[in-house]
Structure formats: C-alpha cells, structure tokens
Amino acid sequence: MSQSNRISGGLIDRSRTLRFHFDGLPYLGHPGDTLASALLANGVRLMGRSFKYHRPRGPISAGSEEPNALVELRSGARQEPNTRATVAELFDGLTAQSQTRWPSLKFDALAINDRFNSFLTAGFYYKTFMWPASFWEKVYEPIIRRAAGLGSLTKLEDPDSYDKGFLHCDILIIGAGPAGLSAALTAGRSGARVILADEDFRMGGRLNAETFELGDQAGFVWADAAVAELSSLPNVRLMTRTTVVGAFDHGIYGAVERVSDHLIEPAPGKPRQTFWRIYSQRAILTGGATERPIAFENNDRPGIMLAGSLRAYANRWGVAVGERTAIFTNNDDGLRTARDLQAKGVDVVAVIDSRDGGELLPGIRHLRGAEVIDSAGRLGLSSITVRHANGKTEVIKATALGVSGGWNPNVNITSHHRSRPIWRDDIAAFVPGSGEIANLSVAGAAAGTLSTHGALVTGDEVARTALASLGLTATAANLPKAEDAPVRITPMWYVKGSNRAWIDPQNDVTVKDIKLAHQENFTSVEHLKRYTTLGMATDQGKTSNVLGLAVMAGLTGKSIPDTGTTVYRPPYTPVALGALGGRGRGQEFKPFRLTPSHKWAQEQGAVFVEVGYWLRTQWLPKAGETTWRQSVDREVLATRKSVGICDVTTLGKIDIQGTDAGAFLDKVYANTFSTLAVGKCRYGLMLREDGMVFDDGTTARMGQNEYVTTTTTANAVTVFRHLEFCRQVLWPDMDVQLISTTEAWAQFSVAGPNARKLLQKVVDQDISDAAFPYMGAGNITVGGLRARLFRISFSGELAYEIAVPTRYGDAMIRKLMEAGAEFDAVVYGTEALGVMRIEKGHVAGNELNGTSTALNMGLGKMVSRKKDSIGMVLSQREGMTRDDGLRLVGVKPVNPAAELKAGSHFLKTGVAAKAENDDGWLTSLVYSPHLGHYIALGYLKDGSNRIGEKMRAVNLLAGTDTEIEIVSPHFIDPEGERLRA
C-alpha cells in the first residue's frame, strides 16, 4: 500500500524504506517512524477495539500517554501485548496485530456490547454478578475473562534476557525537551556528573514536533546541536529510550532502558531491556506536559485525536492524519495546530473554538463560541456536528479532528511520595506540590511553565540552584530567543448534554458513568476512580484523570481544587516483569550451593534434593533398584548393620571464641555450656525470647575459650544473625567473637557399628572408646592434615562426625568409601537420615516448627532456671506449662501392615472426626525398614501420660482412619547403648 497520507518534511529518513506488517497486511515506512505514524501515513486510522464496548479505535496521541492504539507487537515467543503503537519504533520486518477484537478488527462480534451500553455502565459487575455467589468462580468470571481484558500472552518462554544496572550521578535530568536540554547544558558545562534520560528515541521533546525557532534555528536543529555538545562532554551520560518510572527514597530513581526494542531481535549478548537504579545527588524533572481532550458525544472515533498530536504527526513525521481536518479547542494551542497544518498544505476545514469573541485566525474558517456536539463514521471519522454560537447545528465533513482541552503538566513523578499536585487557575491545570521529594526540582512545562522561553529559562535556573547546592559553579548560560506565548485558555471540559462522551477511552469511562457515580454518591475522587475504573488502565489516566475529576467537580458544584485529585504511583509507564527480574530468572534466580561430596555423588548417580539453596543427596540408587523406597531401606539397614556415611556439611557451624564464650552460650542456649568439659560435646536447645524453640544442635568445647556450635541447615543464617545481635546489642562488653565456618569445613557423619573401625583406618589418632568416648570432641589429623572429630549421633548408632577443610572434602569422601569397602559402607541421603532420626526419636524441622516449646518436645528439663537465657522467662508462661499440653510421642499402627498418612490428626476411638475432638497431630512419618512397619512422631495432648493408649490417626483429605498405638518416641535403642558402644 502506498503512503497515501505522507506529506513533506518531518524527521524521518526518506532515503530508507522499512517494510512491516499489521494484521497480516504489508506496509512501508521510514526510519524515524513509530508504528502509529507509519500506519497513519498509510491511511490506517483503525488500530484496535475498546476494552468494554469493543468500539473501533485509533491513536489519540503521539506519545507514551496513548490509551487506544494498543497492539500485540512481534509474533511467536517475542510477542508482546498492549504495546502502544505511538511509541513502538518502526524497524524493518516489524509485525503487529490488533487486539481486543474477534474475529477481525473491522468486524468484531463483541461490538454488540456497544448496543447494550445502557447495562454496561459503572458498577455493572458489582451489581449484576452478585447472585448466586457460587456462580462467580465457575460461570461469571470465566465469561468475563474471555470477553474482557487486553492483549493475549503467548505462554511461551521469553527468549530474551534482561539486565539490572546501577548508575551514580550528581544530577539526574528526567526528560530531554527544551527545559531538560537547557538544564543539562548548564549542569554539564559545570563539570557535574549528569545523566539525561528521555523515553523517546530522539531527544528534543516537543522541539521535534513544533515549527517555531530557537534563535535563528529550527527547534529541532537547536536540540540536535545541544545533544551533540552534551555527547562530547565526558561527564554527561545521555540515555535515550529510557523512561524514568519512579522516584524512590534518598535520590534513587528507577529507569527502564529499552536497549533492543527497536531491533527485530537483540544483538548477540545484549539484553532486551535494562532496569537501571540511578543514585542521584539532585534530580530535575523536565517531563513536559500532556494534552487533554474535551469530551463530546462519540468523541472516540478513529481520526479524532489530541490537537498537539495531530500537529506532531505533521511536523515530526510528515503525516496528515486526514485530508479534511477540523480543530476543536478551548485554548490558543489549538490555534497553533490549525496554523501549522494549514502551512503544511493540509485542508483545515474549520476551527471550532469554544471561547467567545477574540481574534480570528486569518484564512481559516474560525468559529468562535462553537462546540463539536457529535461525530459520525463507522470505522473512522467522516463528519462532525457543530453547534454554532447562535445555537444552529451544522454537519461538517472531516476525516481528522484535533481536540485541545489544554495541557496537564506531567507531575506524576512528583507524586510518588504522596505529594498531591496543586491547582493553578491561570493555566487551568495541576502543577507539582512543593518539595515532597527531597532534592527533586521541576522545570519547564512539567512545572506549569508552558512556553519554550520559559522552559529554557527555568531549566537553566533549577540546574544552577542544584549546582550551587553541590558546591559547583555554573558558567553563564547562552539561551537562544524563543517563543513566549502566554497560556490563554477558557476551561471547557465536556459538551453539556453529552452522555456517551468518552473521558477514559481505554477503560471505556464516559460522562454518563461519572454522572451515575455522582447520582450514587461516589463523589470523592478516590471513590470515583474505583467505581468507574477511571484512570485505572495501563495508561494510568494520563489523558483522562483531570478531565474526569473536572466533570465530577461540575456535577457536585465544587471547584476543582476542592474536588482534589488522586496521586500517581510508580511506574510512570508499564514495566515488563522481565525487566524487574533482570538476570534473576530460572536457575539464576536461586543458585545452588553444592556440598563437598557433590561431584562424587553425581558420579555415583545420586538423586539430589533442594534444601534451601543447598543440593543434598536424597538417596543413592544402586543397580536394580526401581523405587526410592528400595534405595532408602537399603541405606538404613546397611548403616544399622555395618556403617553408613552422610555429608552433613550443610549444617551451620559457628566458631565462638573469647574469655566469655561459655557465659555467652549460657545466655543464648536454654541449657548450660560454661560447665562443659574441654573435649566434650553437648546437645543444645536455643529458644526465642517468646519461649518457643528456635533451633537445636550440638556444641563442642575445643579449648578453654573456644567452642564450635552447630545449627540446623535451615537456620544457619538466622542463628548467626541472632548471635551477633546478642553479642553486640544485649551484652556488648562480653569478650566473645563469632565467625561462621559453615563453608570452611566439609563434614561427614560416619554411623553404624563399624563406624569406629572404618574411621580408625583414616585418622592418625587413637579413637578407641577409652580415648574418644561418647560425646567427645577434638582436633585430630587425617594423614597429617588438620581435622575435627565429634562423637555425636543423629541416627542412634555409634557415630562420629569428621570435619576436614572444605578443599579436602572430595578427597575425604573418596577415602572414606575406600576405607569402608571391607565393611560394605554405604552413603546415605537425606531420606535415610530422616528415617533413622525418627526411629531414634530425634526432633527436626517438622517438630521445630516455630510454635513448639521445649516442654512440647519432652525436653522441658533442658531449660535451666538457674541462669538468665533468651526465652527462659516467657517459656514459663501459664499457657505454655500446662500439664496436659502437647507432648512429643511415638506412633505405630496397631496392624503392622497398615499404612499411616502424613497430615493425620489423633482422635480417641469412637468420637466424631471434628476439630473439638482433635487431640493432636502427626508431625513426621516414615516406613521403618528396621521394624518392618510405619512409625511416626507427633504432638499429642497430655501425650507423656498416654503411652500405650489405642487411638486413631484420621486424615479426612486422604479418607483414612487408622487404629494406632501411642508409644515412646524412641523406637530404637531407648537406653542409648549403641551410642556408647
């Protein structure tokens, strides 16, 4: 198709032609085009359908405020829904599809909604889908979801990568229009480190879209020269295609750089987008202003757009949106559009100016005191109906209509810390509230200074102030002469009597909806917004919010400042979740920590399990084993029969040293460690201050002033943090030092009747029972290398834990397996570890669940009351010391062949399975290969007095109700003879 609507001029490169497709049809455009400008150049005004009524829509703007022209850009895995065609930079090979329509853009079946508009008003969902309640999830919501919503997701994995970056500067300047460039020149020439960011791919802002001159140059020529000078300065970083999306605390701003969105796909090694965190000493917002429409009947047809955007398409992109163009305005800026278009040779058929009296534009049909009251045209504008000052109406043929209701300063970022904008009558607009964001100042149109001269001057001024506050000196500015037209506006928000006059076209909110909200007393701006969904779409109401609240102000008879405004929140424009995630995706979101025996285990074909960040061996299948249970049962039986080895490096290890180390441990553990003999270990229970158990583990005294504490794998970080808190904050003068050695030592448990025989082959010292008794600990050597040995047991067997420096961990597992060959040593994983600890009756994560006390676990006597320790006092609270409280018990099925289910609750025989009859619950469950039946641990009310009682384990979800017997939690070796062997 030819570029039928392309006219002369513009900042596009006509020497090159780009091919692209929209809804399957081929078109041509030029570098410098956006998708919207290129489609308009090809005579395509219809680009989408509206959200609720499925009305035909075209772009109303030429920038990021666009509510209508949303498309699905690209195809396949790179398809991106809800892309604004007005900011999508054209590239060769671009493909885009319209959305929110079925089966096609020109014929949309759901346009029938438009006929039912009197039902689909504000509050429609709230009122209609109330009853019956059960219908919501199954009937109403799926239907609504299919009918509503914007573009679709591909559900394919995004093939592109995203980055996060960090930048530091003295002055961040947001927006590179005349004010931003002026500020950047002043700041950059002073030597300050400056970042100038602009969302557009070409700096210059409105200077690219206007015809007026700066000095004796065209505006865009001056902008190009300014950009050239700035890019020559080493202290200035220019960031195009970069939207500053939010102001955060202490001078930190978030910005999205669209690194590769203007390319068919990212260059190798380049991200698609980068999310920057910019640390600034000072920031200057020069974000310009956004034009707002005037609402009138059927004002949403393709071809009706903001007047300043119509002007931008003509001046910047060489596009006449319609061959017959009319303008509807309440201010002088609309007249500027008429003049520019006429100068470009566009047929300006009428200027409908709502203001009475005043000068008339020469050579143009300029209607004063008139209004546009309606429009016509099925898939695009064909005519407008005008009501003249004398009340007569006239239909005027027009294929484009530019509407100007005045300009709203882009105050958005200044509201990000809750500051509300303030109203200025002279420009009929909100301007930033003062000083809520520390070290941010505003200049140019964003501050309500709407002339080019004003932008240049205020940009320079705020930059000077910022420089002075940083102790830097500015050189004299050299500002060109520029237009300084006053704002002449007579506010006019909507045409009286209109109903289906669109205010928020993206969410299909009309004047009628606001009238309804008013009628139903949703008159506060916050209620208005939520009841009508005004401004809640992806455009966040950039063109609609002020208009909507002005209409409400008119209905309530209050002034606009009395009506107030909602505040803007980040992000300024939509941000892809991928950009927020950066590289933290898939495995890179959560890296693995590997144990020292990982490589060996991998060679053996181990099955791994994620334990926090760690990957641990879960079990290690042997040839012929087809189920996990076969492997786990074998590992357990082999360990109990001879010897098994387990990598326990993941447990937290903390070296605690100093003359007060013992006293410190007495404070942080419920039991006592200062009395522990050198060369011995003791099990410790750590409480939280509220008296609940925090963590457990063994602590060894390696020397007079030297202890080694272990924590559970899960709490390694939080226990260390807590100990630092106790050391620095609670007892700041204790002589005690801490260091985490979790990753410094590779530690292996060697358990089973042959554990000593195996280890004796490996270590250099005598470890006979006499030389190294139960709960002994000491520094030893392995082939002359330093190592630590602890005679502790989680499995209930004769067991040791041996630690060597981590770099020898791989060699150590190989040596242990080699030495263990004659004993048929096995490596056991976390599953077998769990089986053996439950057989022995040791508590672990399932029992240490944050709501259990020492008493619950049957360890109440460990809480010493002879000394002060964390949690000691509150563990004595009445409710926590009840005699009939929960106690740890063992559970076995009465019928040894019966299976128990995890999650079961304990009930007396003969009672109904209801919450009030609940006597406790099962916490840990395994099949014990040693005993040949299921065993479990659980918390039972008054459990220690109920050993031998027959009860039921009921799981209503699994539908099981199994007879059980309450037993001691120590299923194996209750006297501990094996440990001391």
Added chain:
Amino acid sequence: MIIHHPILGPRDAQEFVYLGDASLIGRPDGLTASIEDFHNYTYLRDNPAGAHRELWYHEQGDRSWLVVTRNTLTHEILQVELARDVARAEGRSK
C-alpha cells in the same frame, strides 16, 4: 534507601536486614524481671508516625548491628549509630 553506616559510609538498604524497634536493646534481666516485664519487652511496640529508632543488621557487609533513626512518614534517616555504642550508653555491659 541509603543508610550512612558509621564505619562504611553510604550503603544501599538492600545490604541490610531489618529487625524492628530499638527498644529491643532494653532487654530485662531474666533472673529478676517478671513475665509481664518480658511480655512488654517482647510484644509491645510504639508505632510512631515520625521519628522511629530501629535496629538494622548489615548482613551483606560488616555484620554491624545499627540503630537507625528514621522518619516513618518520609523515610528520611536522621541518625545512624552502632548499636553496640547505643547499648553501652544505655548501660548494657555483660
């Protein structure tokens, strides 16, 4: 947010872990205080709209516990001290 660490200078808040009200420094002595004293210490907090003294831990840094005085309305940070110094000034020792 940026926290001006007394030893390390300006650091991003992401390096820190937040605990809560700096009143946690004033732990009663377990051998003399009542359950009620500990209840108040453990559970009761002021919730000021304005200056708030709070404990932050430089976990991704030098492991210092800090007392940060922060305006909860504006997030302005008014003062940063080593918690150990504050604790000593409040009479804590061993």
